[in-house]
Amino acid sequence: MDLEDEVPARRRRGRELEDALLDAAWDEVVELGYTAATYEGVAARAGTSRSVVYRRWPTKRELVLASVERRGARLTLSVPDTGSLREDLVALLDEVNAGRGQAMLVLGSYAGEFYRETGLTPDDVRDHWLGERTTALAQVVERAVARGEVDPARVTDRTVRLASDLLRQEVLMTMRTVPPESIRAIVDQVVVPVLTGGLPRT
Template sequence: MPPKDEIPAPQRRRGAALETALLDAAWDEIVEKGYDGFTIESVAERAQTSRAVIYRRWATKPDLVRAAALHGMRREPASIPDTGSLREDVIALLKGANRTRARYGLLVLLQLNRYFAETGSSFADLREDFIGGRTTALAEIVARGVERGEADPARLTDRVVNVPFDLYRQELLMTLKPVPDEVIESIVDEVFLPLVRPA
């Protein structure tokens, strides 16, 4: 073991590295304890920092919880399939959500009920904050389907475009389990494609 004066001092985290460490710790606290068991003190202890460091960035517990929930969503970015087929792309996107997002969605629904009640917000608000005006993966897939003549742009209202994920989330919420492949294919084949195909 090197002499004490030769042991490098631990690096002090700053900026983005510090914020990531704080949000990682906060998200892990949400996963383990839910909103009711979540405290600024427990996040500070997990992140090995002080409460003052956290309060300089997030003034309240709900502020930190919201930031951590958004951070949790961004830790597993969704890839956008490009199989050359609208049907296959939508099915692949929903199956990918099962692998990467189902656990997150269930955690948010189960662990953050009190947060939503306390703040008067909803999962839809959190999703809107996450998207932040960007084009969604599903919208990009549907746009490619329009270019290939697989979807009629005149039929593509926001409601219609969002049908696959609306039905997917409903199934997830009702069963509290990842959605079976056959249900995903049924959503796409029996509901979505008949709504968007050219007449």
């Protein structure tokens, strides 16, 4: 008898079962890294058999990408609307920092083996994370343009992503969440000046 057949499957089906498997896959990669993560480990975490996981995602690459999509869909952000670009950015980055610190570390650092072995880049994985959703940052910038705070000519994919790129870099360099004063420095000294053409705030 195959060992996987000795693992009793819980009576879960459909979306409930897939969610449990994908959550288990995420935890497996977070704790062990991509290379050490196994189908057997994911199955054990989910309380099911290896074949149940393998039938849905025949490669580890597919399984991990699906777990990234699942995690991204769960971590939705509220979009602040204070009437000020600066205050919206600070509120949004504070929320990202508090709620997504682990995810940023996983996508940017812990999953380094995944990038090397699959040939994907962090940008590729970010697309799976976001799915079809518009980013909260894009909405904040769009509102600032509508209010006349931001010159539309300054709005590009790169300038819209600037705040999150700088926050992620800070997380990866320090391997911890970012202090509030650093978030405000990112907003006041870099992001708002780039988007508005104003002088850095000291």
